[in-house]
Amino acid sequence: MLPAYVPNSAAAVFGGGSPIDSGKKWSDERRIFGDGKTWRGLFGGVFSGIFVGIILILIGNYAGIYIHTLLSVVLLATGALLGDLVKSFFKRRLNKKRGDEWLIADQYDLVAGSLLCVFIFDSGWVFANINLAVFLWIIIITPLLHRGANIIGYIIGVKEVPW
Ligand SMILES: CC(C)=CCC/C(C)=C/CC/C(C)=C/CC/C(C)=C/COC[C@@H](COP(=O)(O)O)OC/C=C(\C)CC/C=C(\C)CC/C=C(\C)CCC=C(C)C
Ligand SMILES: Nc1ccn([C@@H]2O[C@H](COP(=O)(O)OP(=O)(O)OP(=O)(O)O)[C@@H](O)[C@H]2O)c(=O)n1
Ligand SMILES: [Mg+2]
Numbered sequence: 626m627l628p629a630y631v632p633n634s635a636a637a638v639f640g641g642g643s644p645i646d647s648g649k650k651w652s653d654e655r656r657i658f659g660d661g662k663t664w665r666g667l668f669g670g671v672f673s674g675i676f677v678g679i680i681l682i683l684i685g686n687y688a689g690i691y692i693h694t695l696l697s698v699v700l701l702a703t704g705a706l707l708g709d710l711v712k713s714f715f716k717r718r719l720n721k722k723r724g725d726e727w728l729i730a731d732q733y734d735l736v737a738g739s740l741l742c743v744f745i746f747d748s749g750w751v752f753a754n755i756n757l758a759v760f761l762w763i764i765i766i767t768p769l770l771h772r773g774a775n776i777i778g779y780i781i782g783v784k785e786v787p788w
Contacts, residue, residue, distance in 0.1 A: 626763060628678035628698045629705040629739035632670035634774055636706060637783045639669025645710070651717065658713045661723040667706055674702025697750045700743040708738015726788045732768040 642665045646657035678698025685691055712734035716727055740763075744751045755763075778784035 626701070626736075626739075626767070627681060628674045628693065628701040629735055630770065630774075631677045632674035632702050632705045633709060633735050634670075634778065635673030636666035636670035636709070637778050639673070640666030653718065655717050655720065657717065658710060659717055659723045662710055662713050667710070670706050671702045674705065675699055678702060692754055694747075694750070696747050697743055697754075700746050700750075701739040704739035704742025705735040706738070707742065708734040708736070711738065724786050726786070731788065732771045733764075736763060736767055 640661075640663050642663050644658065644660050645662045645664055645667060646659070649657055651657050675698055678693055678701070679695070682693050682695070682698065685693065712727070712730050715730070716725070719727075721727055740751065740755070772788065775784055776787045779787035
C-alpha cells in the first residue's frame, strides 16, 4: 500500500499554490473542493507515490518478490489522491470547512480511491494480491498509520491539524 500512502503525505509536503477548483463554487455556493486541494499537491503527491512504487519494484526484482508493476503503482498513487479529492467534494457539500475532521472518510478515502482505481483498470492485480486477510489488514492498520503520520506531519509543520 505504500504507493497509495505516500501521495497523501507528499501532497501535504508539496501542496500549495493554485487550488484545483480555481476558487470556483458549486451550486450550493460553497467551494467545489476548497483550498486544501491544489495542483501542486496532486501532481507532487502522485509523482512521489510512483517514485516510491518504482523503488519497491526495483527492490522486488532484486529480492525475487514480484508484487507491483508500473501500472499498479500508477493506479494506486493516482487513485489515492482522487479518492482524497472526491472526499473533499463531499466534505464541502456537508458544509465542513477545510481541515475539519470527518471520521472514517478522512482515513479510508485513499484506500477506497486506490483500490477502486486498480480494480477498475487492472482487476487481475487485485485478485492476485489482495485476499481477504490482506484486505482486513489494510482496514485495520490504515487508520493507525494515518493518525501516526498526521501527528508527525503536525509536529514537523506540514499539517495544520493533527488529523
Ligand atoms: C516523498 C515525501 C516528500 C513524503 C513522503 C513521506 C513519507 C516517508 C511518508 C510515509 C508514508 C506512510 C507509510 C504513511 C502512513 C500512512 C498513511 C495512511 C498516510 C496517509 O497520509 C497521511 C498524511 C495526510 O493525510 P490526509 O491527507 O488524509 O490528511 O499525513 C501527512 C503527514 C506527513 C506529510 C508527514 C510525513 C509522515 C511521516 C514521515 C511519517 C510516516 C508515518 C508512519 C510510517 C506511521 C507512524 C505510525 C505510528 C502509529 C507511530
Ligand atoms: N490534492 C491535494 C491534497 C492535499 N494538499 C495539501 O495537503 C494538506 C492536507 O491534506 P488534507 O488533510 O487532505 O486536506 P485538508 O486541508 O484537510 O482539506 P479537506 O478538509 O478538504 O480534507 C492540505 O491542507 C493541502 O495543503 C494539496 O495541496 N493538494
Ligand atoms: Mg484533512
